[in-house]
Amino acid sequence: MLEAISALDAKENLTPLGFHLARLPMDPLTGKMILMGSIFSCLSPILTVAASLSFKEPFVIPLLTKVRASNVNVLQGKEKAVDECRLRWSEGTKSDHLMMVNIFDGWQSEGGVKAYQFTRENYLSGGILKQLRDMRVQFTKFLKDSQLISTSDPEHPDVNRNSDNITLVKAIIAAGLYPNVARIVKKYGGKRKGMMGKIMLSDMTRAVIHPKSVNEKERNYAHSWLVYWEKIKTSKVYLYDTTEISNYPLLLFSQKLEYDKDKSVIEVDDFIKIQCDGNIASVIKVRFGFN
Structure with missing residues (x-):
């Protein structure tokens, strides 16, 4: 795993990235994500993602309640309502991680009684949200102590110039989670052309x-x-x-790129294949280098 995220080189020596990750008391994937968030100045949303992955999500499913249906008392859960809440807060981003960012920002923007009402209306645990808030501050202090940023405030403008750039934030999430990548195989015929057919992992599972x-x-x-x-x-x-995510984060944060001129395809780490014409491939080769 450490080699896959470029924390170790081929001789198992620490890379510059690995050196900084070793100083952060957290999982290497979330550590890399936070480092990238600080470099690309979109720290606040990335801190929320890292905290929720390191701890747990704040959603709680209420206890079953009795409802009257056809003159019979039945127990009804709130799982569907919680799922609808998740989907609503994802705001069309197709991202569980950005859904958590939106939820946290919504809660943090409230105060006092309104914050409590927010948790009740959205099936959230106020205690877990407070824990995530504390973890965000702690992560920021780790970065400051490592002299990677100059502030211990997760919301400081200097570390959040690009926090509203959803495309960039998704790319940083991809940088942290790589090589955990799955391919969406789309249908190419019939009425459902272009829709998802199946999902495949790198081992073809x-x-x-x-x-x-x-x-x-x-x-x-x-x-x-x-x-x-x-x-x-x-x-x-x-x-x-x-x-x-799109193709570009995979090109940015992978380890090995190879270009097949005959097929006009860039192959990324022996699994990901991206169609690309010669002109674009030449630009990528100059910028990143590949065989």
Whole structure:
């Protein structure tokens, strides 16, 4: 894993990235994400993503309640309402991670009684949200102590110049979660042309998105790639915490790029294949270098 995220070189020596990751008391993936967030000045949303992945999400499902249906008392849960809340707060981003950013920002913008009402209306734990807030501050202090940033305020403008750039924030999420990438295989014929057909992992295993994800029922993707936090195999291989991404983050944060002139395809780390004409490939070769 450390080699895959460029923290170790081929001789298992620490790279500059690995040196900084070793000084951060957190998972290497979230550590890399936070470092990239500080470099690209979109720290606040990335801190929220890293904190939620390191701890737990704030959603809580209320206890079952009795409702009257056809003159019979039945128990009804709130799972569907919570799922609808997740989807609403994702705001069309096709990202569980950005959904968490939106939820946290919405809660943080409130105060006092309104903050409590916000948690009640959105099935959230105020205690967990406060813990995420404290973790964000702690992560920021780690960065300042490492002299990577000059402030301990997660919301300081100097470290958030690009925090409203959703495309960039998604790219930084991809940088942190790479190589956890899945390919969206789209249908190429019939009435559902262009819609998602299946999801494949790098080892060609078929996977599905976990039901709690905002992407679980999504079928119309603009791009062909998802990054995910973890995969767990039960009856199927489930992907947890997913975000749709474009080709470009994969080109930026991969380890090995090769260009097949005959097929006009850039191959990324022996799994990801991106169609690309010769002119664009030449620009990428000059900028990043590949065989």
